[in-house]
Amino acid sequence: MSPATVSPMLVRLAGERATGALLRDRGTLYLVDGQVVHAESPAAPGIDILLTATGRLRPEGWQQAVDRAGAHGFVGRFLVESGQVAGGELEICHLGALHDAAFFALAPSSGPTRFRYGVAHWIGPVHPVSAEVVEREAARRRDLLDRLWPYPDVDNAPVVRTRRRPDTTVTARQRAVLALADGAMTPQDIARALGRPAFHILIDIRRLAAAGAVETPRAPVPQAHLVPAWVAGMTPDPDVALLRRLRDALEATL
Incomplete structure (x- = not known):
């Protein structure tokens, strides 16, 4: 693993089995019991865009899920239980969005890193990923880009x-x-x-x-x-x- 992509705080939080939001310059990782359950970054399209832009989900269906289940943190469950998205399809799309945002969130940064205990994401539980896997994948992606064109x-x-x-x-x-x-x-x-x-x-x-x-x-x-x-x-x-x-x-x- 490339040392430049490792977040010492993420490693520590994973060891502590912490729950909350890890805020970095280019994105946020959400943890539950030390595992990464979601990630967001201004540089990456959210799961809503990945689902709706490709026609997998109607925009009004997404908005309905947010309105009805967002405050309770069960948007993912609502989408599946209402039959708008299959469970396997949601998992695949969620993992894609998680790793995409985590790649940017874990980019080398000189800015502060903060952790807010107890903060949860409104998407709710879908498919947790270990912090080690998230960091390893981010490093692999950065190495791949450098091999393709190192600029x-x-x-x-x-x-x-x-x-x-x-x-x-x-x-x-x-x-x-x-x-x-x-x-x-x-x-x-x-x-x-x-x-x-x-x-x-x-x-x-x-x-x-x-x-x-x-x-x-x-x-x-x-x-x-x-x-x-x-x-x-x-x-x-x-x-x-x-x-x-x-x-x-x-x-x-x-």
């Missing part, structure tokens, strides 16, 4: 298409992402528009960046008065074409 600036910047032809075949899902790459929408915006987990969108965008189909944001150029003139005249950006050739050569040897 995380593409994860948060507006997605901009390039004029060049991609180096590889573009899949149907990647075409859907490119169709929304208008230079204004971020990966998070695209995830919400498509009703897909944000991490899945990041995979597509990093692959598209590696193929030359979307731009990698430029790093800021150092100020000339702080560096030698010959350095100030150079761009700190990587030689993307060279990186692609190196990547292709390495893959050919595997």
Whole structure:
């Protein structure tokens, strides 16, 4: 497990079998008896979007569940018992939303981490996951993204298409992402528009960046008065074409 993704407080709370909400810069993890029962992040579509945007659940059905069961913390149970969502389907969607949000919530951060004991999420019990599994999955996802294209600036910047032809075949899902790459929408915006987990969108965008189909944001150029003139005249950006050739050569040897 990558040390950068580990939350010492989460490890301690899991050992204490604590119940409550772990608040971090980029999201919140909800624990019951030390296990993670839900997660939320501004960077990830919520379970409501994942269920409704794909047509699995009518928006009015979701709102009905929140209105009737939200205050009691049993929205998930209400959806299943009312026949709007099958139990297995809810579990799969919930796990997807949990790991998606946890990936962002557990990102390296210099901000404060707080825990509010006794706080519960309105979705209610669906499928608890051990804290160890959540952290391990977050680390695996971060490592995967770095292997695909090791420039995380593409994860948060507006997605901009390039004029060049991609180096590889573009899949149907990647075409859907490119169709929304208008230079204004971020990966998070695209995830919400498509009703897909944000991490899945990041995979597509990093692959598209590696193929030359979307731009990698430029790093800021150092100020000339702080560096030698010959350095100030150079761009700190990587030689993307060279990186692609190196990547292709390495893959050919595997």
